[in-house]
Amino acid sequence: MNVIIINGPMGVGKTTVGKYIADHHPGTAFIDGDWCLDLHPFVGNQETKVMAVDNILHMIGNYKNCSVCRMIVLVWLMDEKWVCQRIIDGICSLHLEPVSVTLLCGEEQLIQRWRVDKTCEWRTDQWLEISLKSLPHFSKLENCMDTSYLSISETAERIVQHSFHTGKEKTS
Template identity: 25%
Template sequence: MNLVKNGTPGVGKTTVSKALHQKLHKSVWLDGDWCWMMNPWIITEENTKVVEGNITYLLRSFLENSNFDYILFNWVLHREEYKLTRITLTCSDESLRNRMLLDNRTVEQIESSCNRLKLYEEMITHTIDTTGISTHVVVTTIQDLLKI
């Protein structure tokens, strides 16, 4: 099963993915952010092309590998271009701000992420509001949803 977890930055994609990955036998977890770990972090057409190429290569390689039953991928996807099981994590504006402050995110990053929340409202997806619930509850909800 191929599962994409999306949502605005700071909503909990990485935390939930890490916990879900630990519960699923024969799984691999890919985080789109890994390909963006550059210093300085600069979004240019050239960098975007390299990142998307690397992500495509990694995903294709694991999708073609028969050793895995679950491919977990999380990234800030706000468009519906992919035919995969999509789960969107969301939370309240206040919760998002608090989480990102605890993560030492900048005011600019926090505002950008909060402004993106609305991009996920109309998507055809399974939405899980993580406001006030634990990572364990989110993981259990995903497992129930996927019947795993």
């Protein structure tokens, strides 16, 4: 079973693409990493991130044992290498295949996507500036996909195709 990990800056479309994949591929479990770190007020320190990673891996393990689950999609902003590595190592220890992709887009596209999203409480000008400043960091990560001119469905299907291709290469 593949676990697709979708990373990237705030507002790039991780959640939208992850939900699209889950909605269009029966048997797909959708995990938003933010659910696993939903403290009020928000605290994003070492302790809470360790807790969130543990929560994520626990959910993935439960989905692995579910007979109707065929694929898992995890979306989360992972801007620290140790967080990504712990999740990947944990997925591997569950004998599942992690397939990671980092979504990117240009500054203008990020601003446009940000302004259109009226449902997320984080869509403030302050957080937009933080997200824009994070683009260079995310562009240095492995398996980047520029989604600037891709639709949600195009992005989702490229990720799914990459995941099936990667899974076949690992098992051959």
